[in-house]
Amino acid sequence: MVPRFWRKIKYRYDVVGSYCEKCGSYYYPKRELCPRCRRKGRLRDEKFPDEGTILSYTVVNGRIIAMIELNNGARTLAEVCAEKAEIGMRVRKAFRRYGEDGDAGIIYYGTKFVPIC
Amino acid sequence: MIGIVSYGTYIPKFRIKVEEIARIWGEDPVAIKSGLGVAEKSVPDIDEDTATMAVEAGREALMRAKIPAEKIGAVFVGSESHPYAVKPTATIVGEALGIGNYYYCADLEFACKAATAGMQICYALVKSGMIEYGMSIGSDTAQSKPGDALEYTAGAGASAIIIGKDPIAEIEATVSYTSDTPDFWRRELQPYPSHGGRFTGAPAYFRHVTSAAKRLMELLGYSEKDFDYAVFHQPNAKFPQRVAGMLGFKEEKIVDGMIVRAIGNTYSAASLLGLCGILDVAKPDQRILLVSFGSGAGSDAFAIRVTDKILDYPRNVRVWDKVKNCVYLDYALYLKHRRMIK
Ligand SMILES: [Zn+2]
Numbered sequence: 047m048v049p050r051f052w053r054k055i056k057y058r059y060d061v062v063g064s065y066c067e068k069c070g071s072y073y074y075p076k077r078e079l080c081p082r083c084r085r086k087g088r089l090r091d092e093k094f095p096d097e098g099t100i101l102s103y104t105v106v107n108g109r110i111i112a113m114i115e116l117n118n119g120a121r122t123l124a125e126v127c128a129e130k131a132e133i134g135m136r137v138r139k140a141f142r143r144y145g146e147d148g149d150a151g152i153i154y155y156g157t158k159f160v161p162i163c
Numbered sequence: 164m165i166g167i168v169s170y171g172t173y174i175p176k177f178r179i180k181v182e183e184i185a186r187i188w189g190e191d192p193v194a195i196k197s198g199l200g201v202a203e204k205s206v207p208d209i210d211e212d213t214a215t216m217a218v219e220a221g222r223e224a225l226m227r228a229k230i231p232a233e234k235i236g237a238v239f240v241g242s243e244s245h246p247y248a249v250k251p252t253a254t255i256v257g258e259a260l261g262i263g264n265y266y267y268c269a270d271l272e273f274a275c276k277a278a279t280a281g282m283q284i285c286y287a288l289v290k291s292g293m294i295e296y297g298m299s300i301g302s303d304t305a306q307s308k309p310g311d312a313l314e315y316t317a318g319a320g321a322s323a324i325i326i327g328k329d330p331i332a333e334i335e336a337t338v339s340y341t342s343d344t345p346d347f348w349r350r351e352l353q354p355y356p357s358h359g360g361r362f363t364g365a366p367a368y369f370r371h372v373t374s375a376a377k378r379l380m381e382l383l384g385y386s387e388k389d390f391d392y393a394v395f396h397q398p399n400a401k402f403p404q405r406v407a408g409m410l411g412f413k414e415e416k417i418v419d420g421m422i423v424r425a426i427g428n429t430y431s432a433a434s435l436l437g438l439c440g441i442l443d444v445a446k447p448d449q450r451i452l453l454v455s456f457g458s459g460a461g462s463d464a465f466a467i468r469v470t471d472k473i474l475d476y477p478r479n480v481r482v483w484d485k486v487k488n489c490v491y492l493d494y495a496l497y498l499k500h501r502r503m504i505k
Contacts (some may be wrong), residue, residue: 055258056258059255059258059259060259060261093261127208127210129490140215140219141214141215141218141219141222141259142208142210142211142215143210143211143212143215144210153212153214153246153247155214155215155255155259158210163488
């Protein structure tokens with residue numbers, strides 16, 4: 047569990063995703079292969095914009111999980127820390143706890159989103 | 164000229180009022196509020212802790228300074244509520260800020276003054292030429308035992324200060340006053356701190372703060388008249404108010420830094436959030452006295468002179484405006500936020 051998390055730190059701690067130099071598509075979380083260009087694609091890591099807009103959302107166990115379109119057009123599913131969400135609501139990245147491995151294990155941190163007010 | 168080149172702050176949006184805590188324990192809220200000078204305190208969200216708040220404050224400081232993250236050569240995080248007993252908070256912060264891997268880094272502990280100690284270390288590293296910029300962050304989500312007097316004031320917040328050359332506020336000098344004084348402590352594996360009751364006042368807070376401040380003024384040949392603002396560690400609103408009076412400072416010189424009145428005691432972040440509240444409104448050539456206090460005990464005093472660079476520096480959103488944006492919790496939700504009930 048620890049090594050798997052450690053490899054993802056760079057992508058979770060900040061909004062770092064994949065950009066395909068061939069077709070100009072953005073992906074977050076990052077991908078190994080561009081679904082459009084397949085093998086012809088050229089993916090590289092890129093830091094994505096900090097802000098975006100909620101396209102849709104659902105509430106799971108009291109948490110708001112939203113489809114967010116970042117300012118570069120990349121779409122991602124992420125938790126929104128708010129009392130309520132609305133379609134079209136502007137959000138920005140926030141550094142939060144994802145969870146922890148019991149009382150003695152590692153604490154997982156990563157990117158969530160909060161409303162811009 | 165070396166000093167503060169940027170600053171950032173973070174205050175969680177949740178609050179609980181003194182009335183709500185007093186209701187649970189059957190105490191008199193009016194007496195408590197007038198005794199402490201604090202009406203409510205900040206409470207972190209369920210998924211926030213010292214590391215997450217430190218990252219948010221650090222991001223704001225970096226963004227405002229427009230310094231590339233890789234130019235930060237040192238990161239120190241001062242706290243008494245580091246998420247791990249063993250494993251640094253500062254590495255989490257450095258990674259999230261994208262500083263890279265070549266930087267000096269440590270968690271610092273000296274009760275509520277660890278982050279001003281971090282500023283002194285950064286100042287020395289910059290002065291010696293070992294680094295170009297250094298970041299010191301004070302961040303705390305203070306725990307207090309339910310029913311203890313500290314529960315009314317133990318708040319949460321973070322403040323990040325970047326030290327470097329060509330500053331918005333020059334550090335003219337800094338001195339420390341340190342002694343072995345057991346006024347407040349927490350033993351290993353104990354969830355909540357203990358304190359020496361009335362002992363925390365005269366021999367601890369007041370002696371250390373006034374000794375450091377007087378020594379600094381002697382060193383520079385300054386008196387209270389040379390300072391436009393003063394900010395002190397603020398465990399409640401009464402201590403800094405009284406120590407200001409002892410040093411000859413009137414209310415108008417401390418009011419902009421008294422963040423404690425709105426969000427309680429933010430421990431390692433407290434004096435620095437106050438400093439940021441003052442930097443938000445200060446003008447070129449104005450001078451600020453900053454004196455922290457850490458139990459155990461010690462005080463770090465700084466003479467800080469604001470420069471012309473502050474005029475081009477982006478200061479929004481100001482600390483006092485961040486304070487206003489809040490959501491109130493009842494006691495049950497408060498316990499849930501502090502992870503005392505799951
Ligand atoms: Zn492609």
